Amino acid sequence: MRRWIQVAAAVVSLLLAAQIARWAGLDRAVGVLCLTSLASLVICLRLGWRQALVTASALTLLTIPAALSQGDPAGATLLMALTAFALGVSARWQSQQFYWLMVVSVCLLITNSPLPESPSASELIRLAAAVLASSAFTILLQSRLVPREQGSAASPLFSVAHSWRRSAAYGLLLATTTLVSTPIALQYHWGIAGLWLILAPFLVLRPFVRDAWKVALHRSLGTVVGVLLVMVLAVLLPQSLPLQIPAIAAGVITVMLVVRRGHPAVMLMPLTVTIVLLNSNHADLMLMADRRLQACGLGIGLALGVMAIAHPIEQRFQIDQAG
Numbered sequence: 001m002r003r004w005i006q007v008a009a010a011v012v013s014l015l016l017a018a019q020i021a022r023w024a025g026l027d028r029a030v031g032v033l034c035l036t037s038l039a040s041l042v043i044c045l046r047l048g049w050r051q052a053l054v055t056a057s058a059l060t061l062l063t064i065p066a067a068l069s070q071g072d073p074a075g076a077t078l079l080m081a082l083t084a085f086a087l088g089v090s091a092r093w094q095s096q097q098f099y100w101l102m103v104v105s106v107c108l109l110i111t112n113s114p115l116p117e118s119p120s121a122s123e124l125i126r127l128a129a130a131v132l133a134s135s136a137f138t139i140l141l142q143s144r145l146v147p148r149e150q151g152s153a154a155s156p157l158f159s160v161a162h163s164w165r166r167s168a169a170y171g172l173l174l175a176t177t178t179l180v181s182t183p184i185a186l187q188y189h190w191g192i193a194g195l196w197l198i199l200a201p202f203l204v205l206r207p208f209v210r211d212a213w214k215v216a217l218h219r220s221l222g223t224v225v226g227v228l229l230v231m232v233l234a235v236l237l238p239q240s241l242p243l244q245i246p247a248i249a250a251g252v253i254t255v256m257l258v259v260r261r262g263h264p265a266v267m268l269m270p271l272t273v274t275i276v277l278l279n280s281n282h283a284d285l286m287l288m289a290d291r292r293l294q295a296c297g298l299g300i301g302l303a304l305g306v307m308a309i310a311h312p313i314e315q316r317f318q319i320d321q322a323g
Contacts, residue, residue: 002146003256009145010255013037014248017134024130026123028114030244031278032105033134038251038274039101040138042258046098049143056135058086059102063128066109071117073186076110080178080198088171091207092164097264100202104195104275105131111185111194112279170207173310177201177302185295192279193291196223200299203268205307208314215264216307220300222265226272227292233273234285243285247277 017037021029036059044052062083069076083106090096115123178198185194203223204216233246253270276285276292 003259006146006255006259007252009141010038010041010252011248013041013134013138013141014251016137018244020130020134020137024126026114026127026130029127029130031275032108032114033130034244034247034251034278035108035275036102036105036131037134037138038254038271039104040135041142041255042101043098044139044142045255045258047095049139051095052135052139052142055099055102056132056139059105059135060128060132062106063109063131064124066106067113067115067119067124067127069110070113070115071186073183076186077179077182080106080110080182081175084174084178084202085168085171087202088169088174088207089167091170092167096170096207103202104199107195107198108192108279110182111190111198112192166207169314170205173205173306174202177205177299177306180302181299184298190291190295193288193295195275195279196227196292196295197299197302200296201303201306204300204303213307216300216304218263218265219268220296222268223272223296223300224293226269227276227289227296229269229273230276230280230285230292231289233277234282234289237282237285239282243277243280243282247274250274250277 014034014037017033018030021027021033036056040052040056043055062079065075065079069079083103087096087099087103090099115127119127178201181198181201184190185197190197200220200223203219206215237243237246250270250273254267254274257267257270280288
């Protein structure tokens with residue numbers, strides 16, 4: 001029964017996020033709000049409602065500068081670099097493994113903003129309010145309908161996992177990738193495909209480089225397989241079926257994998273499908289598939305390159321410490 005309630009909570013949260021976008025007069029923001037809702041749900045599940053509320057509030061604050069940065073590669077790069085560094089610092093409390101889900105929405109706002117190039121103050125406020133409303137409702141619904149089981153209490157809000165030095169180094173590693181990926185995505189007008197170029201390093205990189213190679217391989221495969229699944233769906237799905245339906249189904253699968261504590265690489269498969277379907281139409285599913293694969297490949301290559309540079313530096317530092 002609990003699993004069915006969890007499925008219902010996920011479906012209602014995603015449907016309401018889409019409806020909030022329409023109520024706000026922001027039909028193009030359906031993808032952003034649904035992904036924000038999904039991220040809030042996963043963070044609430046794994047870290048508790050307090051941390052979910054913290055990340056939802058942070059995303060709300062980032063919404064306006066992210067939406068304003070379209071057409072401004074320098075501003076978008078600075079915003080992504082600061083966001084990446086902050087995410088890296090959150091590794092001190094081992095929160096980055098779920099906080100990165102909110103980065104998806106930030107990347108989406110930068111690469112494929114639902115607002116016009118010169119949005120009005122009213123549009124910006126409505127978008128930020130819609131992001132906060134969809135997140136808050138999801139957190140409330142999850143915490144009320146599916147209370148945490150005994151023995152699975154949320155992680156303490158400030159439970160230290162890594163040193164400040166390690167967390168800051170991880171943040172610099174992530175920020176370095178955005179200094180390369182964000183200008184390429186925006187200056188060459190990659191659009192929604194640019195999302196994958198910027199996002200891929202966030203999926204691959206880990207706080208300890210020496211432990212990251214196997215994780216990088218698994219997560220890279222999970223992301224690429226997710227894109228390939230979209231290509232299969234592009235052939236199989238009837239043209240009359242709204243893509244929001246399979247997107248929500250994939251989102252629910254993602255949530256259930258989180259509930260069952262499935263392998264992160266496996267979770268990335270349906271999550272990738274969800275992200276793509278929420279921001280596509282039938283016409284460009286196959287048309288954009290090669291660009292998505294290319295962007296994923298470049299992003300993963302960038303992450304692996306940064307890891308290759310950072311690994312000997314990390315080893316040298318550890319030798320110096322031991323000496």
